[in-house]
Amino acid sequence: MLSSSSSKPPTQQLLQSADLISQGAEAKVYKAYLRQVSTSCLGPDHGAVLEALEPVLLKYRFHKHYRHPSLDASLTRQRIAGEARALMRCMRSGVAVPGIRMVDVNEGVLGIEWIDGKSVRQLLPGGAELEDISELEEADEMDEIHENGAADPIADYGVSRDALMVMIGVEIAKMHLADIIHGDLTTSNMMLRKQTNDLVLIDFGLAYHSTLVEDKAVDLYVLERAFASTHPDSEPLFAGVLSAYEKRMRKHWLPIKKRLDDVRLRGRKRSMVG
Structure with missing residues (x-):
């Protein structure tokens, strides 16, 4: 389980705990696990209940050191957001695509459903x-x-x-x-x-x-x-x-x-x- 005391952002902690699957010129692909949260079943304290771990695929667009940092950050945000929008539009139109599990444009990470x-x-x-x-x-x-x-x-x-x-x-x-x-x-x-x-x-x-x-x-x-x-x-x-x-x-x-x-x-x- 991720340490809440860590000073690193949660997405970076998740990447550290994930298994690297492949790496390309633009991104690294990881397999990680997220806890499913159920709001339909409330616990004794009336809070959401954490259920079983769900495998997810993390696509991490890493920093390009040859680009100016502000340009690199802007391009990364655009590409992560663009891919998420394309997936959402496909899902709304009934196209079979992986579900979106998380989006962190600042860290350059898109988390989607793991397809077995x-x-x-x-x-x-x-x-x-x-x-x-x-x-x-x-x-x-x-x-x-x-x-x-x-x-x-x-x-x-x-x-x-x-x-x-x-x-x-x-x-x-x-x-x-x-x-x-x-x-x-x-x-x-x-x-x-x-x-x-x-x-x-x-x-x-x-x-x-x-x-x-x-x-x-x-x-x-x-x-x-x-x-x-x-x-x-x-x-x-x-x-x-x-x-x-x-x-x-x-x-x-x-x-x-x-x-x-x-x-x-x-x-x-x-x-x-x-």
């Missing part, structure tokens, strides 16, 4: 994760299963690959209908939850609000390239994603499809030019 499950990247062939050794070992085991023709690991979640692609398309469509652009759509940023077999979109660090067809088309193109570069023979898989996306978007689909074709053409031209 595996990333879509881990569950599909060729999707060896590179973030840390334990995930890499798990993904290598998954690839062995795929190569040896053993049972599909997705079957452990009670869904088929086709059904999983439909789930991906539907969640992205709901997000785009809410005018949220993810900014980093990859199969690493989608998780299949163990308890309910729900697909959850994660990591909204680059997300932003936009009504532009171009931005939604680029979001889809980024995912298409992620499928192609990570998962072999993935064209039918991504086609399933687009089919479900189209059905959910309805009248909004045609302009996005046209712009997606344009984005693909620009991408091919850039590849040819080098």
Whole structure:
């Protein structure tokens, strides 16, 4: 339990007690535990009752020493607040995203629900994760299963690959209908939850609000390239994603499809030019 006598802010105390999961150029990711507080059940002193510990994921945007301190603090606050706003907008629109557990813009920490499950990247062939050794070992085991023709690991979640692609398309469509652009759509940023077999979109660090067809088309193109570069023979898989996306978007689909074709053409031209 955190010491109340400590002079450090509570968020810093929480980070000290947490386990580091991964580190990128912009942030460190930790697993920590928060006590759930129940106000529906009052104790003898009529106060809130502390219940079981709940696992949470802490995203800590650490200080960048190469930036001026005031600029660094301002950018950190904007990015933490922006990610929290994107998650809130998604939740209000019924998009499956992690719940928010805490926000500390001054310390640069966003605490969200811990999703117990595996990333879509881990569950599909060729999707060896590179973030840390334990995930890499798990993904290598998954690839062995795929190569040896053993049972599909997705079957452990009670869904088929086709059904999983439909789930991906539907969640992205709901997000785009809410005018949220993810900014980093990859199969690493989608998780299949163990308890309910729900697909959850994660990591909204680059997300932003936009009504532009171009931005939604680029979001889809980024995912298409992620499928192609990570998962072999993935064209039918991504086609399933687009089919479900189209059905959910309805009248909004045609302009996005046209712009997606344009984005693909620009991408091919850039590849040819080098």
